[in-house]
Amino acid sequence: MRLEGEFTVQADQERAYQFLVDPEQITRSMPDVEEVEIEDENNFTVKAKVGISHIRGTMVMKLQIVEKKAPVSAKVVGQGSGMASVVDMTTIFTLEKTEEGETRITWSGEMNIGGKLASFGAGGLMERVAKKNLEKFVTGIQQGIDAIKEEAGA
Numbered sequence: 001m002r003l004e005g006e007f008t009v010q011a012d013q014e015r016a017y018q019f020l021v022d023p024e025q026i027t028r029s030m031p032d033v034e035e036v037e038i039e040d041e042n043n044f045t046v047k048a049k050v051g052i053s054h055i056r057g058t059m060v061m062k063l064q065i066v067e068k069k070a071p072v073s074a075k076v077v078g079q080g081s082g083m084a085s086v087v088d089m090t091t092i093f094t095l096e097k098t099e100e101g102e103t104r105i106t107w108s109g110e111m112n113i114g115g116k117l118a119s120f121g122a123g124g125l126m127e128r129v130a131k132k133n134l135e136k137f138v139t140g141i142q143q144g145i146d147a148i149k150e151e152a153g154a
Contacts, residue, residue: 001110001111001112001113001126001127001130002108002109002110002111003108003109003111003127003130003131003134004106004107004108004109005106005107005134005138006104006105006106006107007104007105007138007141007142008098008102008103008104008105009102009103009105009141009142009145009146010102010142010145010146011102011103011145011146011148012097012101012103013071013072013095013096013097013103014070014071015103015145015148016071016095016103016105016145017070017071017072017074017095018071019141019144019145019148020074020093020095020105020141021041021065021068021070021074022041023036023038023041023042023043023044023063023065024036024038025144025148026141026144027044027046028140028144029137029140029141029143029144030046030048030137030140031048031133031136031137031140032048032049032050032133033046033047033048034047034048034049034058035047041065042064042065042066043062043063043064043065044062044063045060045061045062045063046060046061046063047059047060047061048061050082050083050117051129052117052120052125052126052129053120053125055083055116055117056083057082057083058082058083059080059081059082059083059085059087060080060081060082061078061079061080061087061089062078062079062080063076063077063078064076064077064078071095072094072095072096073092073093073094073095074092074093075090075091075092075093076090076091076092076093077089077090077091078090078091083115083116083117084115084116085113085114085115085116085117085118086113086114086115087111087112087113087114087117088111088112089109089110089111089112090109090110091107091108091109091110092107092108092109093105093106093107094106094107105141109134111130113126
């Protein structure tokens with residue numbers, strides 16, 4: 001399943017980039033997170049509640065930031081398991097300054113799902129749930145960056 005989109009944050013490109021590549025900051029924006037274990041600045045594990053239709057449970061995702069091109073782009077790969085399913089994912093963020101002094105974040109994500117969750121199929125219920133969670137994630141990122149901006153007095 002492939003998803004992509006873009007959104008704007010009211011922060012300069014450097015501040016937005018630093019937020020996106022900081023495991024402690026970015027995991028606060030993820031929906032339904034129960035637990036986070038940060039190994040180092042590029043490796044972290046997230047345990048989150050997941051629910052699709054009648055299947056509900058917990059997924060554990062090991063995530064790694066594999067490419068950093070400050071303050072322009074970052075690539076994150078992850079492998080997860082739980083609920084008799086496995087997930088492999090890759091997400092790429094690209095940042096660019098807008099004329100208004102904000103930052104436009106363009107992203108694309110590729111997920112391969114196997115096991116019980118795969119029965120919901122790309123393009124169907126699985127895609128709708130993924131889009132809903134991505135909307136929550138984007139809102140969390142925007143709010144997180146705004147909070148940092150306010151703390152910095154910008």
